[in-house]
Amino acid sequence: MAMTSDKKLYIAAGVLVALGVGLFLQKRAQKAEEATYSYAAISASLPKVEVTDEQKKGIDQITIEQPAGDAGKPTKVMLAKQGEDWALTEPLKAKANKSNLDSLLENLTSIKVSEQIAPSKDAYAQYDVSDDKALHVVAKQGDKVVVDLYFGQGGSRGQMLRVAGKDGVYSAKGYSSYLYARDLKGWRDLSLTKFEDNAVKSVSIENENGAFEFAKTGEKKEGETTKAEWSGKFKKAKGGGLAAIERFDAAKVDDMVRSFKSLTALDFAQGKTAAELGLEKPAASVTFVLADGAHKVVHLGNAGTSSDRWAKLEGNSDFYTIAQYTADWVTAKVDKFQKPDEKNKKDKKGGDSEPPPAMGMPGMGMPPGMQGMPPH
DSSP states (O other): OOOEEEHHHHHHHHHHHHHHHHHHHHHHHHHHHHHHHHHHHHHHOOOOOOOOOOHHHHEEEEEEEEEETSSSOOSSSEEEEEETTTEEEEOOOOBBHHHHHHHHHHTTTTEEEEEEEEGGGGGGTTTSTTTTSSEEEEEEEEEEEEEEEEHHHHHHTTEEEEEETTSSSEEEESSSGGGSSSGGGGGGGOOOOOOGGEEEEEEEEEEEEEEEEEEEEEEEEEEEEEEEEEEEEEEEETSSSOEOOBBHHHHHHHHHHHHHHHHHHHHEEOOOOOOTOOOSSSSSEEEEETSSSSSSEEEEEEEOSSSSSEEEEETOOOOEEEEEHHTTTTOOOOOBBBBOOOHHHHHHHSSSOOOOOOOOOOTTTOTTTTTOOOOO
């Protein structure tokens, strides 16, 4: 049977559709392949900023420079590893905050370049990665540079980044700006005293009210806890000898020891003298004597700018502020270490006083208008 013209037309249309679908699939596969090559090429052209865990362990120098203008934030900070600890070497020499350094080093391993934003130096100022606007971080191991990066604006595309030695502006993921742009006290170790409370053998205080002596006399079990037993003596500032504190509350000594066993400064002084801060002749001092013979001595000076007080740790040339509620133990009067006087409390409430005589009791006349009334 001869094929009709309509059938031939349908067959031809079907062939064309099949060829069209095949061509479409071929083009799509080609584009996907080209996109893969293109992405691979772009990724390969991006600068590598990858700090391995091994490199992180080897970093022993960090320099951070940032634009001037932020109050309290230094324009240049230099840190160096000394043994297992870190030291601040610029703008001053001090023990560094190891925890904050560890956080920064960990963050360096998280930073990855994600895309190119601009290909040339012309865009540096626009994205704040120029020398005068960027936060510049250099980490080294000896003389070898591990990373040298300039961080600028942050936004939805990531952190704007410039890599030393390579033109262009890039975006990066993983950067935490607060770990780098700290004020000076954020780089310093502000711990003042550190000891175990059960290691304290005695505590002495001197202030304008007199002198206190507290000595550990033993320990006692209370349930599953062990509590120290203390003796307490006090001598008035205007003479007399040490005498046992009346109504002595040994628990207050425990509270004081806990306040000082991990004492951390709130801030430190810059460009101030001991005389200006009241520390040339301290207003009060406390000494903790430990079981190993070590002495931890804290001197107090003037009140600070808010709820704090200037202090100095003996053997340390720096001046710090500590919380006022902690300093209050050292400036205390004797009643700070006493139990309440229950007898005086009763007297003030009239608990022990004679009751007023009732009407009609012997020795009292009848109120006016009641004379001659029959007794009840």
